[in-house]
Amino acid sequence: xxxxxxxxxxxxxxxxxxxxxxxxxxxxxxxxxxxxxxxxxxxxxxxxxxxxxxxxxxxxxxxxxxxxxxxxxxxxxxxxxxx
Amino acid sequence: xxxxxxxxxxxxxxxxxxxxxxxxxxxxxxxxxxxxxxxxxxxxxxxxxxxxxxxxxxxxxxxxxxxxxxxxxxxxxxxxxxxxxxxxxxxxxxxxxxxxxxxxxxxxxxxxxxxxxxxxxxxxxxxxxxxxxxxxxxxxxxxxxxxxxxxxxxxxxxxxxxxxxxxxxxxxxxxxxxxxxxxxxxxxxxxxxxxxxxxxxxxxxxxxxxxxxxxxxxxxxxxxxxxxxxxxxxxxxxxxxxxxxxxxxxxxxxxxxxxxxxxxxxxxxxxxxxxxxxxxxxxxxxxxxxxxxxxxxxxxxxxxxxxxxxxxxxxxxxxxxxxxxxxxxxxxx
Numbered sequence: 001x002x003x004x005x006x007x008x009x010x011x012x013x014x015x016x017x018x019x020x021x022x023x024x025x026x027x028x029x030x031x032x033x034x035x036x037x038x039x040x041x042x043x044x045x046x047x048x049x050x051x052x053x054x055x056x057x058x059x060x061x062x063x064x065x066x067x068x069x070x071x072x073x074x075x076x077x078x079x080x081x082x083x
Numbered sequence: 084x085x086x087x088x089x090x091x092x093x094x095x096x097x098x099x100x101x102x103x104x105x106x107x108x109x110x111x112x113x114x115x116x117x118x119x120x121x122x123x124x125x126x127x128x129x130x131x132x133x134x135x136x137x138x139x140x141x142x143x144x145x146x147x148x149x150x151x152x153x154x155x156x157x158x159x160x161x162x163x164x165x166x167x168x169x170x171x172x173x174x175x176x177x178x179x180x181x182x183x184x185x186x187x188x189x190x191x192x193x194x195x196x197x198x199x200x201x202x203x204x205x206x207x208x209x210x211x212x213x214x215x216x217x218x219x220x221x222x223x224x225x226x227x228x229x230x231x232x233x234x235x236x237x238x239x240x241x242x243x244x245x246x247x248x249x250x251x252x253x254x255x256x257x258x259x260x261x262x263x264x265x266x267x268x269x270x271x272x273x274x275x276x277x278x279x280x281x282x283x284x285x286x287x288x289x290x291x292x293x294x295x296x297x298x299x300x301x302x303x304x305x306x307x308x309x310x311x312x313x314x315x316x317x318x319x320x321x322x323x324x325x326x327x328x329x330x331x332x333x334x335x336x337x338x339x340x341x342x343x344x345x346x347x348x349x350x351x352x353x354x355x356x357x358x359x360x361x362x363x364x365x366x367x368x369x370x371x372x373x374x375x376x377x378x379x380x381x382x383x384x385x386x387x388x389x390x391x392x393x394x395x396x397x398x399x400x401x402x403x404x405x406x407x408x409x410x411x412x413x414x415x416x
Contacts (some may be wrong), residue, residue, distance in 0.1 A: 044123055044342055047303050053311065063304050
């Protein structure tokens with residue numbers, strides 16, 4: 001995984017994970033969506049999402065890197081920076 | 084691997100202190116809500132041995148060594164022996180799994196052995212919340228080398244080492260005990276697969292120091308590690324037992340957080356109706372959680388002869404342990 005993936009493809013994969021873990025409509029997974037306010041996701045939901053993303057993309061995300069991540073866009077940037 | 088000496092669980096029981104601490108009680112301690120706690124943990128109430136929040140340190144020298152952990156252990160142990168039709172004199176080894184012993188010295192198994200009339204061996208195992216499964220695997224091993232009857236108890240007074248002003252975790256923990264009698268029987272071992280492990284580099288994630296500062300936990304990291312290590316360990320035990328997750332009639336996970344239990348079951352492919360759960364009423368009782376959940380399931384008729392049970396847990400250390408066990412009373416040798 002990783003290297004060869006285009007941005008659209010990787011966002012689709014990201015969206016797929018988020019839909020499964022957070023159980024929300026795909027249309028809600030947009031960069032400006034806030035996890036707490038717009039997606040009804042608590043801190044443990046975010047941890048579970050990161051776990052799913054780690055497994056799907058074959059990356060490692062340290063706990064400290066999650067601090068301050070509040071939107072879908074921020075989470076996706078974090079993942080994309082590791083691809 | 085299956086040994087030549089078979090073993091079976093012939094008695095089981097649990098014991099809970101009478102004091103109920105509800106989420107509403109927790110709300111008097113700091114700013115939180117019933118909804119917040121239930122959503123994140125599934126816990127609605129827990130029991131506390133020393134009345135509401137154990138603000139006081141335990142007595143330095145409990146009478147006869149019988150502090151609250153020993154009392155709960157003896158109560159569960161006695162009931163499990165009774166169900167097996169045995170007395171303490173029949174027991175070759177007492178394995179007391181606890182991370183909240185009553186004293187530093189001696190092991191809490193000593194006063195418990197005394198209370199139950201056990202004159203065989205006695206020892207404590209501290210593998211934190213994975214403790215009971217470590218104890219069960221050890222008991223089957225001892226039967227494999229000739230012990231006839233081993234009493235395994237998980238007993239905790241976590242209220243004593245909870246920091247009741249820590250709003251990140253004080254609502255998680257509870258007190259209680261559960262016990263099983265493991266007896267030698269003819270035929271194959273009931274322990275079909277097992278796995279134990281520890282990663283001591285993770286000690287900083289979850290610990291309690293001497294001196295009453297209580298348990299400190301980096302909850303989100305523990306959450307993430309717990310799901311992965313429990314799934315990995317359970318997978319190893321299933322492989323050793325040469326069975327599939329779909330063969331498991333009852334999954335008895337460590338009861339730490341219903342979100343962890345659900346995530347592990349889902350990843351293993353075990354449907355929710357095959358998961359034993361008491362956490363709503365007990366909170367996290369560490370070493371006691373698995374035998375309490377097992378006893379609850381057995382008492383409610385959820386187990387039939389020959390059913391395969393998967394035990395799996397994780398704890399501070401971090402430790403993990405799992406086992407695949409064939410349920411059946413057997414006929415003791």
